[in-house]
Amino acid sequence: MFGLFKKKSKKEVLEKKYRKLLEESHRLSTVNRIESDKKMYEANQVLEEIEKL
Structure with missing residues (x-):
């Protein structure tokens, strides 16, 4: 209950x-492979930021 208003960490x-x-990316993989690859690239960039923390 006390964690309701807790700010999320980065x-x-x-x-x-x-x-x-x-x-x-997974959703787009069946429809548009190029857009799916772009989302996967963005996800990998975010993962690198997480690993730096």
Whole structure:
């Protein structure tokens, strides 16, 4: 209950963004391979930021 208004850490925000990009990449993989690859590249960039933390 006391954690309701807790601000998320930068790592938590980046992990959420990473998961979202992977989901979008997977969804696009059956429709548009080029866009899927772009999302995967963005996800890898976010992963590198997470690893730096």
